[in-house]
Structure formats: structure tokens, C-alpha cells
Amino acid sequence: MSSSRVAALLMAAGYSRRFGPDDKRCALLPDGHSLLATSAANAQKAFTHLRVAVREEDDPALLGLPKDVTLVRVREANLGLGASLAEAVGIMSHDSSLDDIDAVAILLGDMPYLETGTLLALQRQASRDTIVRPCFEGRPGHPVIFGRTMWPALERLSGGDGAKSVIKQYASRLRECPVADAGILRDIDAPADLPGLFS
Numbered sequence: 001m002s003s004s005r006v007a008a009l010l011m012a013a014g015y016s017r018r019f020g021p022d023d024k025r026c027a028l029l030p031d032g033h034s035l036l037a038t039s040a041a042n043a044q045k046a047f048t049h050l051r052v053a054v055r056e057e058d059d060p061a062l063l064g065l066p067k068d069v070t071l072v073r074v075r076e077a078n079l080g081l082g083a084s085l086a087e088a089v090g091i092m093s094h095d096s097s098l099d100d101i102d103a104v105a106i107l108l109g110d111m112p113y114l115e116t117g118t119l120l121a122l123q124r125q126a127s128r129d130t131i132v133r134p135c136f137e138g139r140p141g142h143p144v145i146f147g148r149t150m151w152p153a154l155e156r157l158s159g160g161d162g163a164k165s166v167i168k169q170y171a172s173r174l175r176e177c178p179v180a181d182a183g184i185l186r187d188i189d190a191p192a193d194l195p196g197l198f199s
Helices: 035-046 081-093 116-125 148-155 164-169
Strands: 006-011 049-055 070-074 103-108 131-136 144-147 174-178
Touching: 006 035, 006 081, 035 049, 035 103, 035 116, 049 081, 070 081, 081 103, 081 148, 103 116, 103 148, 116 131, 116 144, 116 174, 131 164, 144 148, 148 164
Parallel strands: 006 049, 006 103, 049 070, 131 174
Antiparallel strands: 103 144, 131 144
């Protein structure tokens, strides 16, 4: 599948309470860019279409996002990742500029170490009727790509469990894609996870 037929949805509407009082999305990496800005820039390298899901009240400039990033404003982020994901995919489903999109890659805003080659390899495995999930040394990671056939199930999600239930529901359509990229497992949950600051 052409990479232009897979859209990326970068989830960045959560409250990251495990990180502490500071907004994790604004945490600076050693190069001076914010965590969220780095995750978004990585996605832009690999996807023609990118949507970043943020809270309704968020100021993208404060999050370090460039002006050319298309935002999906989530109103019920306080209800958890599943609820945010359902709302964001619903908005994308009704976006006429995405009518030709066959699948959506769900990326997490706190995973800045994904390699471009990994994101491109996953897209090549995608289709309207499959779920594609990367694995590193046998361990499943992110992002996960959901074919458009599964979007209605994503739109019914609620709570904070993400899309695990959809993967389970459509287990027969799951394709595991082995990659040599430990970045699919590496997220930033706490300040101590930030590189160069607590070594």
C-alpha cells in the first residue's frame, strides 16, 4: 500500500499524571525540542497525512507544534485514552479530505524514538481489512495500524484502555511485523525516562 493511503493519528490529549505536575508533552529532549514536537516531526517524515489529537483548550504553540500540523481537538480527554481515540477516529471518519485513506496508524505522543524506516515498513503491510502491529524481539509495540474496516469499532471505544479490545475482537486480522527498532517499546512515562537528565 502507498504510504499516502495510511493516515497517522498522534494521540496527545492525555493528562500523563504519572509524569508529575508538569505537562509531559512540553518536556524538552536533549536537542531542545519538546517531546510532542519530536514525536510529531518523526510522524511527518513517514506519513503524508498527520493528525495530532490534543485537548480542546490546548495551545499548539505552547506544545511546540509547528503551525502546519493539523489538530484534532478532543473534548472528552478526561475520560481516558479509549474515549479520546473514539472521538478522534470519529472526526477523521467524517473528514472528506481523508476519504481515500485505507488505514490509520495510532501513534502515542510520548514515543519519540520510532525510526522512519519502521513507520514505512508498517505502512507497506497495511490494508483496509488488517491490523498491523510491530514486534521487537517478540514483544509487541506501537504504533498499531487499523484498516478502515475496523474504524467503527475504534469509534465505540470508551474509558482508558486504548484499542486492546479492538485488536482482540479482530485477532484473525492481526499481522505482526518484526522490526529491529527498540523505539516501538520505548515511551516516556516519568521525568526519569528523559534521556541525558538522570543518567
